[in-house]
Amino acid sequence: MxxxxxxxxxxxxxxxxxxxxxxxxxxxxxxxxxxxxxxxxxxxxxxxxxxxxxxxxxxxxxxxxxxxxxxxxxxxxxxxxxxxxxxxxxxxxxxxxxxxxxxxxxxxxxxxxxPRSLPLEGVDAPGVHVLRTMADADALRVEAAAGKHAVIIGGGYIGLETAATLRQLGMEVTVLEAADRVMNRVVAEPVSAYYHHEHTHHGVTIRCGARVNGLRTDANGRIAAVLTDAGEVLADLLVVGVGxxxxxxxxxxxxxxxxxxxxxxxxxxxxxxxxxxxxxxxxxxxxxxxxxxxxxxxxxxxxxxxxxxxxxAGVDTVHNRVPWFWSDQYHHKLLIVGLAAGHDRVVLRGEPASHSFSCCYLREGELIAIDTVNNAKDQMAARKLIAARFRPDPAKLADASIALKDCGG
Ligand SMILES: Cc1cc2nc3c(=O)[nH]c(=O)nc-3n(C[C@H](O)[C@H](O)[C@H](O)COP(=O)(O)OP(=O)(O)OC[C@H]3O[C@@H](n4cnc5c(N)ncnc54)[C@H](O)[C@@H]3O)c2cc1C
Known part of the structure; x- marks a missing residue:
């Protein structure tokens, strides 16, 4: 010590x-x-x-x-x-x-x-929620009633996980995402497309490219609608999930x-x-x-x-780790290993239609990150390989029948 x-x-x-x-x-x-x-x-x-x-x-x-x-x-x-x-x-x-x-x-x-807040009038109105603490979740659950309409601003992890859960609770759910695809900051395009499809399949409405420019409250001051460039979206409750x-x-x-x-x-x-x-x-x-x-x-x-x-405790230790993240939506497991920023190539492994696939990010030939969907094998191998600065052969990588560790160039 x-x-x-x-x-x-x-x-x-x-x-x-x-x-x-x-x-x-x-x-x-x-x-x-x-x-x-x-x-x-x-x-x-x-x-x-x-x-x-x-x-x-x-x-x-x-x-x-x-x-x-x-x-x-x-x-x-x-x-x-x-x-x-x-x-x-x-x-x-x-x-x-x-x-x-x-x-x-x-x-x-x-x-x-x-939670980052939105600079919009009405953002503190009853019926507007964020999700960071147990108290936030309790408040949201009290208002989450089957048949009512929840609008979620933000199609990132938290917005989409919340959408999946509220949908499971029987709510009508609309997700408004400013970018042209969901989770655009954190996953590759095929993964965004897969989750967009899964949410739609479960009955969630997703509007990408949605520009929110105001909130409307009712006579009692409660949230009533979200105003976008494309018109008004009626809301019984609103969840703001913008980072x-x-x-x-x-x-x-x-x-x-x-x-x-x-x-x-x-x-x-x-x-x-x-x-x-x-x-x-x-x-x-x-x-x-x-x-x-x-x-x-x-x-x-x-x-x-x-x-x-x-x-x-007196033991000299440095923090040196390839990071990883997960997100559970419906019964799908998204696991992301590494940081994709700076990649110059994305290689798809497997077929999204099979519900199990990965997207590998390369930078100058080195595997720097991977998004895996329901693919524990790739996820487990990836941590070690990324840490070891693995240089895969892109052609082998694209063949999902070859184990990730055997994809060396
Ligand atoms: C809804 C939700 C879902 C998530 N899902 C995932 C997931 O699937 N996978 C994943 O890896 N991560 C997930 N995360 C992120 C993960 O929970 C955080 O990265 C993690 O909690 C960070 O831990 P922390 O100790 O840094 O902060 P926290 O766990 O947020 O703890 C910080 C605490 O400090 C308190 N505090 C702040 N200022 C003060 C002060 N001045 N005095 C006293 N107390 C103070 C805060 O109120 C809070 O209680 C999720 C987060 C949320 C909100």
Whole structure:
């Protein structure tokens, strides 16, 4: 354990925080450990919020990453329902929203991200929802009634997962996407086309190229319609899913460098050697891709948490990982390994009509990322191959009967 680290405090009680606590204790950190989070619940899994939890298929107890007894046993002070308002780095002290203060020797920022809001009048009206917290999902579920019409602005992961779930709950669903295809930021064209088709097949209306320019409320002030260039879309409820912004203000106000997240090094440490940042709020140098990235995934939050726990326990560790993401829509499993930005070629493996296929992204002959749909074999092989800077033969790659690992040029 590093000398002088008697009190470690984690700000934010989400996915990364829970993992950091576990990692620290597993590595034998025996000092004081405090987690301060502004949600009223213990850390829970966020992905089911748009999937099984929203569908009412997962009770709260099964959402929790660890139960109260675990934190008690591990001597972790969980201060939930409390917000950190200010970091005083000179005195190593946090100021909380109830006027309390909390001293630290090392600080881990795990504040996550929050939904980006739309600059439209009416966005705060009753019936307009975002989906980030358990409270958001609860509020949406209360209003989700069969036969009513839900409009979703944003055809990214969260918008589409929410569309699938609301449809399963019997709602009429329309997705309005500004780009010319769904999930255009994160998957290749054949994957977008596949999911567009699947949603349509399940009765969801998807309008790409939709330009939303206003919201209309009814006489009671409740959302009634979304106004687009192509006309009005009536809405009993509206879900806005247009991406997230990192919660980096606290760090910024404390004088730490931020640029689309809190800037950290490969050990997840900020320029202040006593302060680390992990998960959605952090922006780190990807050693594999040679550029800074800010990732929004459970895997990233967990891995960065493990890196910080190791470093705080005195084991020098760098975060060097090929990232991966998943999305569940209906019974389809989308798994994305790596980062596709900068690719110069996409090779399709398998037939979308078979419901199991992949899209491989190449840059100057190297496999840099892959989207896999219901294709666990490719997904499992891809992590190692991408990390090893695999250079496949595109012709072999296009032949799905050849195992990915045997596609070398
Ligand atoms: C609906 C939904 C579905 C998702 N599905 C997937 C998926 O399928 N696969 C996947 O890999 N990822 C998914 N994600 C993303 C994933 O959940 C996040 O990447 C992950 O939760 C990030 O963990 P984190 O610890 O950085 O932040 P979070 O888990 O968001 O935790 C941050 C916590 O800090 C709190 N906080 C912020 N500021 C303060 C403050 N000043 N004081 C105290 N507390 C504060 C926040 O309220 C929050 O509770 C999904 C996210 C959502 C919202």
């Amino acid at each position: 590093l000398a002088g680290m008697d009190r470690i405090v984690i700000v934010g009680a989400g996915q990364g925080a829970a993992q950091c606590v576990e990692g620290l204790r597993r590595r034998g950190y025996g000092g004081e450990l405090t987690v301060i989070g502004d949600e009223p619940v213990l850390p829970y899994q966020r992905p089911p919020l748009s999937k099984k939890y929203l569908a009412g298929e997962l009770p709260v107890e099964r959402m929790l990453l660890r139960h109260e007894a675990f934190y008690a046993e591990q001597r972790v002070a969980m201060r939930t329902g409390r917000r950190v308002m200010r970091i005083d780095r000179d005195s190593r002290r946090l100021h909380l929203d109830d006027g309390a203060v909390q001293d630290y020797d090392a600080l881990v920022m795990a504040t996550g991200s929050r 997230v912004v990192p919660n980096d203000e606290l760090a910024r106000e404390a004088g730490l460098d931020c640029d689309n997240g809190i800037l950290v090094d490969e050990r997840c440490r900020t320029a202040d050697p006593l302060i680390y940042a992990i998960g959605d709020c952090s922006n780190h140098p990807s050693m594999h891709y040679g550029r800074r990235v800010r990732l929004e995934s459970v895997d990233n939050a967990f891995e960065q948490a493990a890196t910080v726990a190791a470093n705080l």
